[in-house]
Amino acid sequence: MMSTQPHPFDPLSPEEITKVAHIVRQLSPNENVLFRVITLSEPPKRELIAFLDGVGPPPRRIARVHAYISKAFHELHVDLNARGVISNEIQYGKHSHVDTAYMKQVEEACLEDVRVKVEIKKLQLPEGATVIVEPWTYATDGMNDMSTRTAMCWFYMKLSGHTDANYYAYPLDIVAEVSETLQVTKIFRLPSGQDESINDDEKLYDHRKIHTSSEYHPDLSTNKRDTTKPLHIVQPEGPSFSIDGNHITWEKWTMRIGFNYREGMTLHDVRYDGRSLFYRISLSEMFVPYGDPRCPYPRKGAFDLGNDGAGLNANNLKLGCDCLGYIRYFDAWHVTSSGDPLKLPNVVCCHEQDDGIGWKHTNFRTGNAVVTRARLLVLQTIITVSNYEYVFVFYFGQDASIHYEVRATGILSTVPIDIGNQVPFGTVVAPGVLAPYHQHLFCLRIDPALDGYRNSLVVEESVPMPFPSPSNQFGVGYMTESKVVTREQGLDLDHHKNRTFKIVNESKINSTTGTPVGFKLMPCYSQMLLAHPSSYHAKRSEFGAHAVWVTKYSDDEMFPSGKHTMQSLGEEGISSWIKGRQDDASASVGNEDIVVWHTFGSTHNPRIEDWPVMPCEKMVVGLKPVNFFDRNPALDVHVSTQERNKSVLVGEMDSERVEREAQKPRL
Amino acid sequence: MMSTQPHPFDPLSPEEITKVAHIVRQLSPNENVLFRVITLSEPPKRELIAFLDGVGPPPRRIARVHAYISKAFHELHVDLNARGVISNEIQYGKHSHVDTAYMKQVEEACLEDVRVKVEIKKLQLPEGATVIVEPWTYATDGMNDMSTRTAMCWFYMKLSGHTDANYYAYPLDIVAEVSETLQVTKIFRLPSGQDESINDDEKLYDHRKIHTSSEYHPDLSTNKRDTTKPLHIVQPEGPSFSIDGNHITWEKWTMRIGFNYREGMTLHDVRYDGRSLFYRISLSEMFVPYGDPRCPYPRKGAFDLGNDGAGLNANNLKLGCDCLGYIRYFDAWHVTSSGDPLKLPNVVCCHEQDDGIGWKHTNFRTGNAVVTRARLLVLQTIITVSNYEYVFVFYFGQDASIHYEVRATGILSTVPIDIGNQVPFGTVVAPGVLAPYHQHLFCLRIDPALDGYRNSLVVEESVPMPFPSPSNQFGVGYMTESKVVTREQGLDLDHHKNRTFKIVNESKINSTTGTPVGFKLMPCYSQMLLAHPSSYHAKRSEFGAHAVWVTKYSDDEMFPSGKHTMQSLGEEGISSWIKGRQDDASASVGNEDIVVWHTFGSTHNPRIEDWPVMPCEKMVVGLKPVNFFDRNPALDVHVSTQERNKSVLVGEMDSERVEREAQKPRL
Structure with missing residues (x-):
């Protein structure tokens, strides 16, 4: 149900896309216009905050357009309210995303x-x-x-x-x-x-x-296992979420879902129990550099968002196949080259999952157990980029945690190898088939708004107390040391020190703990980019050099490898931005409007078990409240009861029946 | 359904416990015998391997007994076949587990x-x-x-x-x-x-x-959320597993489940598609040292397995509360102080879960998607140790992966603090309530048997190729470097190098990849013990010093902090074993019967959100095949279809209905 008046975060409607195309064509009536993108230009954050806080009008609705106009690559901005073009710039030396x-x-x-x-x-x-x-x-x-x-x-x-x-x-x-x-x-x-x-x-x-072991399509592979019994998710009273247009309400969470051709799914104005947490969260870029040094393989290095578009390549999700249970889908709209709206159906699915024990305590004195189950809200999108697929999932917890999961699946990119040869930078996965080593590096952009828009990044480490010393006589003492990051920079993970990255609001002190309210990043420990810093892979990706980055918010800085990655020469990304203002005192990030970026991924040295289609490889990042609330936010979740959950006891008799069935000859 | 003849891995039956108690009492008819333990003494591995390989008889069935006989702490071994005591030793200076x-x-x-x-x-x-x-x-x-x-x-x-x-x-x-x-x-x-x-x-x-925010029992907390709708797991054809006594068969997996008072759930003779993978997997110890340096808090340091017993403290799991879906439970048997069998009901639950996308590929040329869902077999046990609870779960995947998850929940151990005070080694979670910093260190014992009992531990790192060099002209090349660990030792994780620990069988080469068959450890990146090496915490825990250990198999080395941890003085654990044979050439671990130990956990600096009962904190360890099979072992899983999965489309109308319902006043 779309409200008649779009919310400033709402993607462009098909009507708006049509209107924008018309305006752009009118601008150049005698030229050949080839549309690549008509998407929402998100309003300046300053204006949008004022609107969200109820102290400003709705920002103007602006579309960003990429189009080839008589073969020149233009970026235009079109004001939908005023119905006019407000900027029109040729992007010299740049290329639009894959055509x-x-x-x-x-x-x-x-x-x-x-x-x-x-x-x-x-x-x-x-x-x-x-x-x-x-x-x-x-x-x-x-x-x-x-x-x-x-x-x-x-x-x-x-x-x-x-x-x-x-x-x-x-x-x-x-x-x-x-x-x-x-x-x-x-x-x-x-x-x-x-x-x-x-x-x-x-x-x-x-x-x-020539071999027969590399087919994955069911028509081509015999020998299917028939042991997996059906499993259904049933919600007799329906799902626990409610959705109004792009606004989602679920278990004290509210948020707006967005979608664009490049990032795919985006989240906006994420709140819990009415308190502001995140202004915007999205996957902002990913890079897949190959480690095969032989010419011309260094030309394999894919920016799957910047070049291909996570939105454009989003799968049309199928009920019961990609998504199990009670599923609500979201569609998105793109544009054809002629300027007509193009529907991308079912690009995001929304549903719930049970996640096992939420919290439990048994009082050993009384034997009384209090147990809750954890319910999750799941927002999933899946993309196909040539051979590979990626599953991108946000999980929201009743305990105010957010987890972001990437699953890599699909088919390895392969190159030939002579029978009998081996190389130290690839795995032979089938006769004559080499799957070269490569990395998948993702960058999650986290724009926090913890109880307000001025936040800080704190680095905390757990360190042994000096020993021997009067305050640590037994050598067992340890403490935390915290430091607010005041300058924009890239930082690295160190689990040896339990190095923890917290986003805090220094001006909002938790009245019980006496410390600033915050959320901590639960990082995905990953190797950073292996390519040499002077290589094009490194210069083009930039975000792949460090695991955690903090920058001062800028409306223009959404993509940590730069705005246009197609055939880019590099030095347009996050470390270049930071370098460019290293002497700028206003680029301080202590108690400011900051953005935190987390780079993670996998050094994917293929296994033969990844062939011919790889089982999902999961990478998970979390965000958890740390001294933000006044206690466990999931404390009010109802205790778990058999009356509500209707589980079924499998007895020995059932097992025997199952065994007998398993022993029956199959046709 | 217990077979009449017990399998050598089967825990003792109640009849066997009664028999053993009788034999021990007969030994000391005039003495006061207080039983603490009557448990299976697992047969010597050499004998058991012969039996499993079909070249040896069933090993003798031996019970291990801990008992106070006239106040002296005895360990006895009783031969159930011969009905006699075969050893009886007083454990001078040692103590039995918590009484x-x-x-x-x-x-x-x-x-x-x-x-x-x-x-x-x-x-x-x-x-x-x-x-x-x-x-x-x-x-x-x-x-x-x-x-x-x-x-x-x-x-x-x-x-x-x-x-x-x-x-x-x-x-x-x-x-x-x-x-x-x-x-x-x-x-x-x-x-x-x-x-x-x-x-x-x-x-x-x-x-x-005095405050009111610390209650968790539903009787004492008002303000329950009523938004969570029921979610049921339905398996109309029953579960996909079959169980015969302690033998589990599921989706090409076979294994035997064991249970003892100390480790709780254990897994034995784990195979996939008939191929041997692991001889035994179990949580072997855990240690919870507190970091509060003030006397007498250094006396807080709990060995929850060695002192308390994960088996003894296992919860009686409740259908529909602790476990959702189609559940099969396993009971265990312990002994009363007088020697009677004591049933520990429902200590392990077995069920299935859907785990989202298993693997997927869309052929972008034809638009045809092939997608499978991942099904998991779940074996769960939950323990309560005073204030804390731990959920221990094994997940088996159709892709031949095993994941071991620990969830920490329950109530923080608290100490008093004056109102207004703060300390750098604890968090004030309620007025006057300090939750001191502490660590939870777990040690998973992995006894591999990859295609046989002689295996090796390999350390592999991904390293950039030298640059500039003729073989790496573009600076993008990287390769792996592998090293077999030949001496017993403790090793550390390093994600910066993508350091990977593989267990391999050097004498079994994958015919396609040309490399030894193996499984890799997907570690849980954790800070190791913070206490000073000379502290009692460090000397007593030992396994907490390094993340990965490899030792040569010994029937006597099951517990990496030593056999008796109660009030132990230390130097009886894994590093002491290794040190004791550092000059012993026979302690080589290259292509030998090895054991791999993974230490992981959390440096738990409490958040107020962990109070009064903490939402589960998850820690996950994985084991995945790496060039063990000849392709993705889950390739034969049936494609996912709506016909089988019966999902339900939630339309806009449903969402509106849900909204209307949500707005209804509640009673």
Whole structure:
């Protein structure tokens, strides 16, 4: 149910998108306008805070537009209230996010290219093989910094006639570089072993590379397990959440959900029991650099948000498949190249989960147990970026905790390797198939508003007290040492010191503990970027250098690798921002409007168990109140009773029945 | 359904316990025999392996007995087959685990002691206050190393007449030391601020300390939330597991569940798809040292397994309260002091959970998505140790992963503090109530048997390749470096290097990857023990010094802080074992029968949100196959369908209905 008057955080409606497209086309009536983005330009925070606090009018509704106007890449801002363009800037040397129409043309151009055909012929592919071209965005490697769009085309072959046969199981030995104008500008022959030497003598696709263990589609894999019995989630009184447009109310939580083409799901004005906690939380960027040093593999480094768009690539979630239980879906709207609204259906699902014991205590003197179960509110979105998928989930707890989970699944990016070879930067996952090492680095942007918009980041460590000393005679004493971070910077995790990052409001003291109210980050301990600081991977990602960053809020700083990551040359990200104002006293972050960024992820050295589709690899980050409330916020959750929960006792008889059934011969 | 012939891993049956008690009593017919333990003495591993491999007979069934025979602490071994005592040793200078009957006597003796009465009178407690004495085991602090049992009695008061009023909200300012013979040997007045000075001038329990926010029992707390709608787990075809006695079969997994008074739940002979993975997994010890340096608080340091027993303190789990869904329970048997079998009902629950997306891939060329949901098998036990509770859970995945989760909940251990005071080693959680900082250190004992009993521990790190160098021209290359650990030792975690601990079978090479088959530890990054190495806390815990330990298997080395932790003096644990054989060439751990121990936990600096009962704090450890199988072991899980999962779409109308209901006035 969308209210008639949009809330300032509401994404643009289809009507608004249509209106904006019309305004932009009117601006250039005689030019060819190719729309890439029409999205909400979130109002300046100052204005929005005033509105939220009830002391300001609704901010003007502004759309941000990316469009190619007569082939020049423009960013425009359109005022929907005044119905006019308020800015229009050509983004010289920058590129819009991935253009699937262009990529499709690249594929075709590649396959039609005579030199490509010659190379493919040399490979002597088995009879019946179909060549598949997978174009990738170009990761700057310094060999040529192209101001025009360039695609890297990786080649695979499909042996089966089935449409969903896994072609990643047969990576071919060539790669082509294709230009903006759809010319094949270079063809590389890929190395076949640890160094860059290639193997063009022997027949590469001999029978030893042909195998049957790499299919994942149910049509192609026999031998399905039939032991998993159905499990249903039933909520006879319906779910506990209520939703009004993009406003969600659940168990003392309120928040607004947003969605845009780049970040996908965003959260706004997150409150618990009426108290403000977070102004905005979102995944702000991710980077997947490959560690294979052999040319041209350094060109593999994907900004899946900046280049591809977590919103654009969000899956249309299916009831009962992607989501179990009582599910509410949210749709989103994008724009076609001609300026028409394009529905992205079911991009976010909202539901509840049971999470086991919430809290429990048994009084051993009376034997009386008081136990509650933890209920979670789940907001999930799933994206597909070529071979990989990512599941992004926010979990809200009754105890005022928030957890953000990333699950990596999908198919490994593969390259060819000669049978019998091994390399120290990849795993052979099938005959002739190398899955190179790579990293997945995510950056969660946390814009706090703990009881107000002026917050501080505190670093706290647990340290042994000096020993021997009169105040620590037995050597067992330890204490915490806390320090407010006053300058913008990147910081690292150290579990050896129990280093804890707290976001606090220094002007709001908890009356019982005597300390500032706060939330602490429960980080995901991860290795940071392995690429050399002088490499393009490092210069382009920046956020991958440290695990926790604090910056002073700026309306313009949403993306820690810069606004445009496509073929970027780097030095436009979070450490560059900080460096640029290191002598600026106003960039202090003590008791200011701050943003905290957490970089985490995985150094993904593939296992064969990740093949052909990897079981979800989970990474979890948490935010928990620390001396923010006056006691356990979930204390008022009702005790758990069988009357309400209706569990079923499985007796020995049932087990026997189950066993008998398990022993029945299967058809 | 218990088979008539017990499996060598089966815990003793009640009949066996009765038989053993009879044999022991016959040994000393004229002596007073007080039984503490009659438990299975697990067969020597060599014999059991032969039996499991089908090349040896069932090992002799042996019981281990702890008993006070005419007040001397004996350990006996009784052969159930031969019906005879095969060993009988007095444990000089050692003490059995906590004796609740003695602790009850200590409480009473304390309250009857004249000097205690005088001290209590001095405190001028409010009218109607009931004094509660909470006896704790004595943590050696070097002030006196008592060869006889000693208890530390902490005092609280209960103001409400309700049996489950939270007396931890009113810690009193005295503590008493009570002897084996029930004499109060010392009374301490507790400090009231940061140093050890005490406050005996003013009236301590003035109205400012009396408050109403610390109750957790539903009878005593008004203001319950009524927004949480019921959520049921329904399995119309029953659960997917089958159970035969202590043998569990589920989704290609087989294992035997064990249970003993000390470790609680244990797992044995864990296999996946018929392949051996782990010989035994259990929580082997835990230690809760307090960081408050003021005398006599260094005497707070609890070995909740060695002193109290995770098995003995296991909760009787309740259907629909502790466990949701289709639940199968396991009982355990202990012994009364007179030698009768004592049933510990419902100490472990077994059920299934849905765990969201298992794996997913969408072919972007065809739009076809293949998605599976992850199902988990859950084995849960919950213990209460005085104020705290711990939830211990094993999760088995269809992808051959195992996760072990500890949830800490319950009530913080509290001490008094003067109103207005603060200390750097504790948090004031209610008026006059200090929750001192402390650590929870757990040690998971992992006895691997990956495709056989000779395994190795490998340490692998991900390191940047040298740059600049011909083989890393672009500075993006990284590789792994692996090292087999050949000597017994303790090792530390380092996420900066993505340091990974793999257990491998060096003699079994994965035919595709060309590397040894293995499982990797997904550690829980935690701060190790903060107490000074020369402190009793450190000397007694030992396992708390490092996160990962590897030792050569020994039948006698089950408990990494030693066999008897009650009032132990230390230097009986894992580092002492290793030190004792550092010059012993046969203690090599490369390609040997090894045990891997993982120490993890939390530095628990309480939040006020942990009061009065803390929301579960989760700690998770994982074990995942790494190049053990030939592909994703969950690849054969059926795709997820709405037909099977029967989810329900929540439409806008439903949300409106929910809103209307939420707005109805409540009675």
